[in-house]
Amino acid sequence: MKRGHWSMAALLAGALGSALVGCGGGGDEPVAAADFGETLFQDARLSDSTFNRFSCATCHVTTPETPAGRIDSGPSLYNVAARPDWWGGDETHLLDAVNFCYLNFMRGVTKLEAEEPRSRALYEYLSRISPDAQAPALPFTVVKDIEDVPRGDAVRGEAVYRAACQNCHGATHTGEGRLTELASVLPEVTQEYDRLFPGIPHARVVIEKVRHGAFFGVGGSMPPYSREALSDADLGALLGYLGL
Ligand code: HEC
Ligand code: HEC
Structure with a gap:
């Protein structure tokens, strides 16, 4: 159940706890949280900066195959919570991988904390788009030394x-x-x-x-x-x- 290594125990306790408690009846909380997470994923206002116009969805698709007509800097987040690490192995906690984007690209002023409802909802959504138990880490090759490239069509x-x-x-x-x-x-x-x-x-x-x-x-x-x-x-x- 450690899937995704979303770092803090508090988050897992909260998210999984409600899922288990929900068995007897109700049980809508994780679903509602995942829906809220999807909304946050698509909304630039997730960031507290008034200069930010990017949402997670600006740079990430969530489907297994990349739709035609999209070339994104960020990889698809399908199965993201099932990967063992992120950012080419630099990040070993999913929330840290998310915060890297949040702080550097979305001008988030302070990082998303594990206990926040927003983080929990995002996690539920990222789990929902991760149906497999395990998925391979993605290669991530940064081009460090800049060289000219042949011009194309x-x-x-x-x-x-x-x-x-x-x-x-x-x-x-x-x-x-x-x-x-x-x-x-x-x-x-x-x-x-x-x-x-x-x-x-x-x-x-x-x-x-x-x-x-x-x-x-x-x-x-x-x-x-x-x-x-x-x-x-x-x-x-x-x-x-x-x-x-
Ligand atoms: C997610 C949004 C986003 C995407 C996608 C994006 N850019 Fe940018 N780009 C920006 C922003 C914002 C700036 C201005 C701030 C900065 O320099 O980072 C910028 C600045 C630039 C600059 C000016 C740098 C300078 O200082 O003179 C160039 C050149 C550029 N982008 C090229 C590209 C090219 C080519 C692509 C497609 C391969 C691309 N960008 C894709 C957001 C984006
Ligand atoms: C401006 C573009 C941009 C935005 C906005 C953005 N990301 Fe990213 N994201 C990237 C890039 C670029 C990478 C690194 C590419 C790689 O690891 O292959 C990345 C990597 C990631 C990774 C690691 C993927 C992996 O398997 O290595 C996760 C998780 C992630 N982003 C989640 C998010 C979430 C959630 C949001 C919204 C809170 C978000 N990102 C917003 C561009 C963005």
Whole structure:
């Protein structure tokens, strides 16, 4: 019953306790909690920051197969509670893995605590979308050293842009429909790069942003794309489409 290693005993005691007590009658509490968790999963207001526009669902699908037309930085969370560890083995408690996203991408000010009703509800939801008893940990390969990639077909690149970038950045050249005003207009943002990053090819700055997101001193709140999330071939096609 330690499934998912959701760290704190208090949470497990609460969640499982109510499930067991519920056997005799009622028993709706975990279901209601899972429903509430699903609502939280899809709601950017889970974060207490007024600058945040991301929900968990912005970056994660919950289905076994990724639907066509979506390329997300985050992996599918189907079976997430059945995995032995997360973030390429860096996190061994599910709530810590969630808080990594919550604090770094959703501008959560203080982490979600295990005893909070919100955390318990999220856990019930993540358990519900984890039907298997065990599932393998996912590979997560961070591209640390940035290298140029061969440019690919612009038509494919447009499809990659729509699937990977458009939800947050909106339409190219205008940003129309973007999720947040903070997301730069692509590729126009690169016009600043001669001043900001003199001597560095524009494409290289973009590759670094995509591969490192807010990390490795880059800053911001954009998620990084691992090799598993985005191949160099798709990245090269995207750069071709953006004319970089
Ligand atoms: C802005 C994008 C973004 C948001 C928002 C986000 N995540 Fe993530 N998440 C990621 C990325 C990127 C990874 C790391 C990719 C990897 O481990 O393969 C990740 C990894 C995870 C993992 C570890 C998966 C694994 O098996 O290694 C969990 C669990 C997770 N996220 C849950 C959540 C939950 C729950 C929320 C909402 C509270 C959330 N995330 C919000 C991008 C995001
Ligand atoms: C979950 C939302 C999200 C997704 C998906 C996303 N971005 Fe971003 N991106 C942002 C935000 C927010 C910023 C501004 C804050 C920052 O720099 O992190 C940004 C900034 C950028 C910048 C400007 C960096 C700078 O400082 O000049 C580039 C370039 C960029 N994104 C490229 C991309 C590309 C290419 C994709 C698709 C592969 C993509 N982004 C997907 C949210 C996103």
